Amino acid sequence: MRINNYKKEAMNLNKIIYALAISVLLFNCSSNSNDDLNPDPDPDPNGKITYEANVKNIINSNCAQCHDSTPINGAPFSLVTYTQVKDRIDAILSRINSVSSPMPPSGQMPSSNRDLIQQWKDDGLLEN
Ligand code: HEC
Structure with a gap:
């Protein structure tokens, strides 16, 4: 029991x-x-933004015609290699988001491009 x-x-x-x-x-x-x-506002929540995969193309098509390996049109430096872009990230972010003197000088890029470069910095400025 x-x-x-x-x-x-x-x-x-x-x-x-x-x-x-x-x-x-x-x-x-x-x-x-x-x-x-x-x-999540991250444009690529499944992976980190890298220079080779995401940033290089934006810089090449919007900046390199002046910030070339030999800078032209009055540009003060090259933005062609990973190191050149990484080392100037803060100046780049401030000028691509500037309203009064944007880079490129012709006018601000779409916010998707600018957000992606900001996210690249937030993710740690990875090369690959
Ligand atoms: C049509 C030519 C041209 C293009 C395209 C261009 N730039 Fe520039 N950039 C210049 C010139 C000229 C200067 C120097 C005068 C100035 O600061 O406005 C300059 C200056 C700068 C500076 C220096 C700011 C400082 O005071 O240290 C940065 C950062 C910069 N550019 C980033 C960029 C980036 C990023 C792009 C692309 C998204 C870009 N530029 C596209 C011509 C250009």
Whole structure:
């Protein structure tokens, strides 16, 4: 008789543990879906922005016609290699976002390009 009561209690305990486990699972699922309400502004949330994959093309097509390996049109320095761009990141960010004297001088690039260069800095100025 006693042994049977112990068995019953053990089974009830199992049910409680099972129910707890399910509520933990449900809670995790619902808190994951809450994350979708606050989308990450990172343009590439699955990976980090790198010079070779993301930044080089933007600089080549928007800056290199003046900041070439031999700078022309009055540009004070080259922006052709990874090191040249990385070493001047703060001046670059300030001028590409400047309203009164933007780089390129013809006018600000789309914000997608500018955000990507900012994110490159935030990700640690990776080359590859
Ligand atoms: C049409 C030519 C031209 C293009 C294109 C151009 N620049 Fe310049 N850049 C200049 C000239 C000229 C100067 C020097 C005068 C000045 O500071 O406005 C300069 C200066 C700069 C400076 C120096 C700011 C300082 O005071 O140290 C930075 C940084 C810069 N450019 C970044 C860029 C970047 C980044 C791009 C591309 C997104 C770019 N430039 C595109 C001509 C250009």
